[in-house]
Amino acid sequence: MFESKxxxxxxxxxxxxxxxxxxxxxxxxxxxxxxxxxxxAGAYVTREEDRVQVCxxxxxxxxYSHKTLRDGSRQIVSVHVSGxxxxxxxxMFGTASHNVQIMTPAVVASIQASELIRIAAxxxxxxxxxxxxxxxxxxxxxxxxxxxxxxxxxxxxxxxxCEFAMRLxxxxxxxxxxxxxxxxxxxxxxxxxxxxxxxxxxxxALRSDGxxxxxxxxVAIEDWVGLTRTAGFKVDYLHQGAVAA
Amino acid sequence: MFESKxxxxxxxxxxxxxxxxxxxxxxxxxxxxxxxxxxxAGAYVTREEDRVQVCxxxxxxxxYSHKTLRDGSRQIVSVHVSGxxxxxxxxMFGTASHNVQIMTPAVVASIQASELIRIAAxxxxxxxxxxxxxxxxxxxxxxxxxxxxxxxxxxxxxxxxCEFAMRLxxxxxxxxxxxxxxxxxxxxxxxxxxxxxxxxxxxxALRSDGxxxxxxxxVAIEDWVGLTRTAGFKVDYLHQGAVAA
DNA sequence: CGAACTTTTGACAAGCATCAACACGTGTGG
DNA sequence: CCACACGTGTTGATGCTTGTCAAAAGTTCG
Numbered sequence: 062m063f064e065s066k067x068x069x070x071x072x073x074x075x076x077x078x079x080x081x082x083x084x085x086x087x088x089x090x091x092x093x094x095x096x097x098x099x100x101x102a103g104a105y106v107t108r109e110e111d112r113v114q115v116c117x118x119x120x121x122x123x124x125y126s127h128k129t130l131r132d133g134s135r136q137i138v139s140v141h142v143s144g145x146x147x148x149x150x151x152x153m154f155g156t157a158s159h160n161v162q163i164m165t166p167a168v169v170a171s172i173q174a175s176e177l178i179r180i181a182a183x184x185x186x187x188x189x190x191x192x193x194x195x196x197x198x199x200x201x202x203x204x205x206x207x208x209x210x211x212x213x214x215x216x217x218x219x220x221x222x223c224e225f226a227m228r229l230x231x232x233x234x235x236x237x238x239x240x241x242x243x244x245x246x247x248x249x250x251x252x253x254x255x256x257x258x259x260x261x262x263x264x265x266a267l268r269s270d271g272x273x274x275x276x277x278x279x280v281a282i283e284d285w286v287g288l289t290r291t292a293g294f295k296v297d298y299l300h301q302g303a304v305a306a
Numbered sequence: 307m308f309e310s311k312x313x314x315x316x317x318x319x320x321x322x323x324x325x326x327x328x329x330x331x332x333x334x335x336x337x338x339x340x341x342x343x344x345x346x347a348g349a350y351v352t353r354e355e356d357r358v359q360v361c362x363x364x365x366x367x368x369x370y371s372h373k374t375l376r377d378g379s380r381q382i383v384s385v386h387v388s389g390x391x392x393x394x395x396x397x398m399f400g401t402a403s404h405n406v407q408i409m410t411p412a413v414v415a416s417i418q419a420s421e422l423i424r425i426a427a428x429x430x431x432x433x434x435x436x437x438x439x440x441x442x443x444x445x446x447x448x449x450x451x452x453x454x455x456x457x458x459x460x461x462x463x464x465x466x467x468c469e470f471a472m473r474l475x476x477x478x479x480x481x482x483x484x485x486x487x488x489x490x491x492x493x494x495x496x497x498x499x500x501x502x503x504x505x506x507x508x509x510x511a512l513r514s515d516g517x518x519x520x521x522x523x524x525v526a527i528e529d530w531v532g533l534t535r536t537a538g539f540k541v542d543y544l545h546q547g548a549v550a551a
Numbered sequence: 552c553g554a555a556c557t558t559t560t561g562a563c564a565a566g567c568a569t570c571a572a573c574a575c576g577t578g579t580g581g
Numbered sequence: 582c583c584a585c586a587c588g589t590g591t592t593g594a595t596g597c598t599t600g601t602c603a604a605a606a607g608t609t610c611g
Contacts, residue, residue, distance in 0.1 A: 110542075128452045131538050136452040150441045158445055158543045181437075185430050192426075192437035195444060196395045200403055202447030207373045207381040209455040210499030214599070245557065254455030256600055261559060277608090293376050297355075298403045459567070490589065504567055506591060 122167025367412025464537035
């Protein structure tokens with residue numbers, strides 16, 4: 062099922078955050094042959110060491126990338142929201158160095174890697190947009206290294222919650238500092254380098270300190286200033302604003 | 307002091323790892339106006355929150371990027387070797403989200419960010435090379451997240467040592483599994499999310515288990531297989547081989 | 552309605568941090 | 582040229598944050 066133009070719109074929206082496309086570029090991007098699929102939670106997009114020839118864009122829902130260690134423990138290295146390209150790195154290099162898994166029921170668009178490479182080569186503006194989005198990813202990675210490397214459990218989780226609030230706000234999924242967090246406590250643990258049990262106790266502490274409220278999967282930040290302070294959260298690294306030049 | 311052609315050669319060498327340049331691209335790159343400087347250990351290339359208009363390439367020596375937290379603790383998020391662009395992200399976005407500091411006496415080349423942006427726009431092949439190098443950086447970041455997030459002290463340090471061996475080998479600074487590691491134990495601690503004291507004890511353990519030998523700043527890996535096993539080291543994430551397509 | 556997952560609670564253990572101090576080498580200024 | 586400060590590496594004693602093990606209560610979904 063090849064799809065109509067507006068399907069890739071969420072991806073385009075994100076790419077145009079840092080580079081403004083010309084009409085021709087926009088058209089060309091939307092004309093990419095994309096295969097649309099609905100995927101259920103838990104499904105794998107790519108597995109570690111897979112050969113990858115398809116790049117998958119997330120149109121709606123959530124996904125995450127993670128690595129598995131020999132002892133069975135996992136580390137989530139990034140969480141993807143709608144508009145993200147899930148496995149750009151894998152598609153460009155042809156092989157996956159981590160797993161990409163769907164977190165909630167999601168809609169994705171698969172694009173042949175060769176197509177993406179072609180359009181990037183033909184249209185410098187598009188390549189630039191892809192590059193800048195990769196640079197932003199790198200900036201977020203750095204912050205995550207800092208998060209798991211040097212913050213205590215309380216700050217780590219607070220930081221994760223702050224980051225989510227800002228990222229979801231941009232795509233309209235967070236209003237009044239309230240959003241539905243699709244992650245289980247086990248997944249939060251795997252993202253922060255903690256155990257689920259400790260995550261549970263730490264979240265309870267954040268609650269009883271009046272920083273957040275939670276109800277099922279919805280998180281409401283009650284004290285934004287307090288939460289950012291305990292997190293040591295400075296928003297710049299997300300590069301959500303416009304870019305120079 | 308504007309410099310002669312072969313100065314930017316180490317940078318070119320790295321960029322051509324994943325993309326082969328045409329003669330014209332190569333010429334154009336080497337013709338970039340670059341300002342060459344010798345810098346002493348400890349000097350800052352950029353500081354967190356600086357406005358950045360210059361991109362700095364490392365021609366020889368070592369450097370590292372790190373973040374500082376409110377409580378004064380630091381996290382080193384990457385270590386740079388000769389051939390690396392130190393602050394590509396900062397140059398592209400115009401503002402730095404981390405510090406870049408020189409580790410050993412080094413020679414660097416400064417290129418105006420605007421020049422780099424121009425050449426990238428004009429020459430898709432060069433932009434592609436820059437993009438791919440950013441993708442590789444991201445892959446390394448992911449591995450570091452996993453390192454500090456899910457490995458114990460012993461594995462973390464072993465992993466760092468393995469990574470260094472492979473990266474230095476590529477640029478000819480590691481022979482027979484022996485290299486001079488420019489980092490102090492304090493810096494190793496800041497890179498692995500540990501304390502210097504624990505790093506010290508852990509390195510002693512690695513030594514007494516016959517995995518490595520150290521003498522001043524030189525590290526000799528005595529048991530590569532054993533070290534990679536305790537590290538859980540799988541080399542693919544460094545993407546040192548050729549790239550598909 | 553029951554199975555599988557998620558959240559929660561308690562008791563206990565351990566890895567790593569903290570504090571304090573000393574040894575060693577290096578560079579620098581008096 | 583020596584004294585001294587400073588950074589680095591090393592050692593010991595102690596404590597806290599976080600992990601581990603075990604199990605119950607709540608939730609989701611086929």
